[in-house]
Amino acid sequence: MLTSAHNLNSTRLIWLVRRLSRMYWQEVPFRAHSVLRGLAQGRGLFTAKRVPPRATDARYGRAWLAAPEAAQKQAAVLEEAERLLAGDFAVFGQAVAFVDGVPDWNRDPVTRQPIPMTFGLFIDFRHVGEGIDIKHLWELNRHVWWVTLAQAWALTKDSRYLQRIERLLDSWLQSCPYALGPNWTSPVEHGIRLINWSLVWHLIGAEQSPIFQGQRGQQLLARWEACIYQHMRFASDNYSYYSSADNHLIGEAAGVYVAAQTWDLWPEGRKLCVRAKELLESETLKQFAADGVNLEQALCYHKFTLQFLLASALAGQVNGQTFSPAYWQRIEAAIVFLAAVTDVGGNTPGYGDTDDGEVWSLGAGEAFNTYHAMVALGGLLFERGDLIAKSGQLGDSGDMELPWLSQHRGLSRSNAAPGELPTFFETGGYALLGHDLHSASEFRVLFDCGPLGYNRISGHGHADVLSLQLAKAGEALLVDAGTYCYNAAPELRHFFRGTAAHNTVAIDGQDQSIYGASFLWLRDIATTIEHRDVGQVTSVMHAHHDGYLRLKDPVRHHRRVTVGEGDWLEVEDWLECKQSHEVSVYWHAAAGTRLLPDGDGAWALLAKRHRLSITVSGAPCVTSIVEGQDLPPQGWVSTAFYSKTAAPVLVLKAQLNPGEVVRTRIELSDIPKA
Numbered sequence: 001m002l003t004s005a006h007n008l009n010s011t012r013l014i015w016l017v018r019r020l021s022r023m024y025w026q027e028v029p030f031r032a033h034s035v036l037r038g039l040a041q042g043r044g045l046f047t048a049k050r051v052p053p054r055a056t057d058a059r060y061g062r063a064w065l066a067a068p069e070a071a072q073k074q075a076a077v078l079e080e081a082e083r084l085l086a087g088d089f090a091v092f093g094q095a096v097a098f099v100d101g102v103p104d105w106n107r108d109p110v111t112r113q114p115i116p117m118t119f120g121l122f123i124d125f126r127h128v129g130e131g132i133d134i135k136h137l138w139e140l141n142r143h144v145w146w147v148t149l150a151q152a153w154a155l156t157k158d159s160r161y162l163q164r165i166e167r168l169l170d171s172w173l174q175s176c177p178y179a180l181g182p183n184w185t186s187p188v189e190h191g192i193r194l195i196n197w198s199l200v201w202h203l204i205g206a207e208q209s210p211i212f213q214g215q216r217g218q219q220l221l222a223r224w225e226a227c228i229y230q231h232m233r234f235a236s237d238n239y240s241y242y243s244s245a246d247n248h249l250i251g252e253a254a255g256v257y258v259a260a261q262t263w264d265l266w267p268e269g270r271k272l273c274v275r276a277k278e279l280l281e282s283e284t285l286k287q288f289a290a291d292g293v294n295l296e297q298a299l300c301y302h303k304f305t306l307q308f309l310l311a312s313a314l315a316g317q318v319n320g321q322t323f324s325p326a327y328w329q330r331i332e333a334a335i336v337f338l339a340a341v342t343d344v345g346g347n348t349p350g351y352g353d354t355d356d357g358e359v360w361s362l363g364a365g366e367a368f369n370t371y372h373a374m375v376a377l378g379g380l381l382f383e384r385g386d387l388i389a390k391s392g393q394l395g396d397s398g399d400m401e402l403p404w405l406s407q408h409r410g411l412s413r414s415n416a417a418p419g420e421l422p423t424f425f426e427t428g429g430y431a432l433l434g435h436d437l438h439s440a441s442e443f444r445v446l447f448d449c450g451p452l453g454y455n456r457i458s459g460h461g462h463a464d465v466l467s468l469q470l471a472k473a474g475e476a477l478l479v480d481a482g483t484y485c486y487n488a489a490p491e492l493r494h495f496f497r498g499t500a501a502h503n504t505v506a507i508d509g510q511d512q513s514i515y516g517a518s519f520l521w522l523r524d525i526a527t528t529i530e531h532r533d534v535g536q537v538t539s540v541m542h543a544h545h546d547g548y549l550r551l552k553d554p555v556r557h558h559r560r561v562t563v564g565e566g567d568w569l570e571v572e573d574w575l576e577c578k579q580s581h582e583v584s585v586y587w588h589a590a591a592g593t594r595l596l597p598d599g600d601g602a603w604a605l606l607a608k609r610h611r612l613s614i615t616v617s618g619a620p621c622v623t624s625i626v627e628g629q630d631l632p633p634q635g636w637v638s639t640a641f642y643s644k645t646a647a648p649v650l651v652l653k654a655q656l657n658p659g660e661v662v663r664t665r666i667e668l669s670d671i672p673k674a
Contacts, residue, residue, distance in 0.1 A: 027242035048233035063202035067154035068403030076365030081152035120184025150203035191255025254308035292333030293428020298352025307359035335378030345474020353460035372397035459519035464502035482638030495633035512547035595648035
């Protein structure tokens with residue numbers, strides 16, 4: 001036990017030193033002030049324990065969603081609500097234990113270990129205990145799933161749903177008192193909870209809800225409103241500034257803003273609302289490029305952050321609070337990017353961290369897809385022909401969610417026509433190559449030609465610069481390996497974030513950047529696009545990056561990608577340096593495929609509907625197939641958080657001289673139907 005505690009303390013110290021090395025100089029006094037404030041609050045000073053008097057003109061805001069008049073397409077919501085009533089609920093595939101209809105809000109669902117109910121800001125949620133990833137507990141406490149019960153009540157007026165919400169709310173307020181325990185450690189979780197509480201509030205009838213009638217109901221309402229104020233204060237007291245200012249800061253501000261629009265009850269709340277809106281306006285323009293790409297370089301967090309922005313915009317709009325045209329432009333561009341990178345089969349590329357987390361959702365069931373619903377919502381909000389056309393390819397997710405948000409139709413209008421989705425996102429660093437994009441026969445290559453991540457620490461970025469993903473007719477063939485986990489398995493966390501888990505080149509066995517910790521890279525990477533030519537028959541892109549300039553013999557990795565009309569591509573890799581270096585070129589295949597030798601220097605990748613012929617030429621290479629290897633990890637694909645599947649990866653190893661080329665040619669053909 002002593003050794004374990006010593007190792008944990010050593011890990012914390014190493015992390016702290018590395019984290020300090022990536023802070024801005026202005027951040028150090030801010031962090032010191034935050035520590036002092038936390039110490040004071042831990043002793044009961046400067047807290048929000050006492051709720052201030054209401055404003056003389058206190059009011060409840062207008063609802064930013066409404067139950068559809070017809071319950072069509074809502075069967076999945078009602079089915080999910082029934083499962084929740086029965087205690088059938090899981091987080092990342094892990095069943096959550098319910099007792100008398102409620103879970104233990106402060107116990108890790110996986111290990112069943114309780115988290116101490118100490119002052120929340122003093123809990124090191126990165127190192128809670130061996131085998132514990134607090135994300136499981138946080139996901140349970142975001143209360144996204146409460147919205148499903150509230151939707152079921154709004155659709156049916158069946159009292160069982162409302163009674164369960166009442167029990168859950170009462171239990172949570174009792175079990176999670178202000179500032180104590182694991183649910184008072186991370187302010188972005190408060191932002192998410194406030195947004196879902198706003199949705200539940202409106203769906204159950206706001207202050208007129210039956211659960212707030214009578215003395216007991218009024219007491220529950222008063223307790224909830226006090227906790228809402230404390231959430232607003234906790235989020236705003238602990239805004240994630242400086243090098244932590246990523247999706248967390250937007251999420252914290254969004255929660256405060258949505259809460260202020262929903263419960264406009266306190267003078268201080270109005271001041272917090274003004275600051276939250278300022279942050280949303282400024283951070284949106286910082287964190288989303290004008291071409292729509294979220295600069296954290298993780299598509300899951302692109303979607304996640306966009307959910308915060310949409311909740312804020314929609315809640316403000318119905319209450320007469322408009323955001324700037326620039327804010328709306330970023331939302332529109334971000335949705336257009338989502339539509340562009342989603343293939344004809346509805347698959348989204350899994351670059352960067354992908355953890356399956358949601359801010360809010362109005363759909364349910366395995367068929368529901370938030371990415372698809374977001375594209376449909378973009379078509380509704382901006383009346384863009386290209387988004388409406390793309391949404392039509394993507395199934396019923398939009399039909400499930402849009403009826404709840406139909407009051408927001410046509411807030412902005414675009415003249416974009418079907419088929420005009422962009423293919424090059426220069427600032428964000430992604431290019432789509434191929435032909436017949438967004439058609440049934442599309443040949444699609446996504447080329448990552450951007451930075452490592454955002455804001456010095458690149459917390460959700462992967463070392464995947466110049467990597468490729470390939471799909472044909474909606475079938476993923478060459479893929480990003482995924483994410484798998486955050487805190488519970490450090491070696492696997494490093495592997496899935498590292499260069500060897502992506503379709504790019506590792507030099508001298510090292511990652512493109514220096515790995516600092518689970519959410520920390522210690523060196524930025526800059527990518528330069530040397531040439532881009534999109535022709536009628538072939539498209540060519542040439543780019544290089546500086547991630548390996550840190551080596552004793554500095555190296556620039558160059559990659560030229562040529563995509564042909566006849567479903568083929570050629571990838572040329574070479575080094576700009578002075579000495580020879582060991583290189584490893586990785587080609588990760590999708591789970592469920594087979595990778596087999598196919599003659600001298602050739603390999604065949606067999607999927608369900610397509611066959612890739614892979615040939616290697618140029619510099620001499622030693623080639624091998626790795627699949628499901630544990631030590632060191634290799635040959636795994638994670639398509640869902642805390643889930644991994646063995647999948648083949650073709651590894652090419654060479655001792656490469658300056659300017660010497662490794663050439664990989666990939667030709668695709670259909671597999672005849674049996």
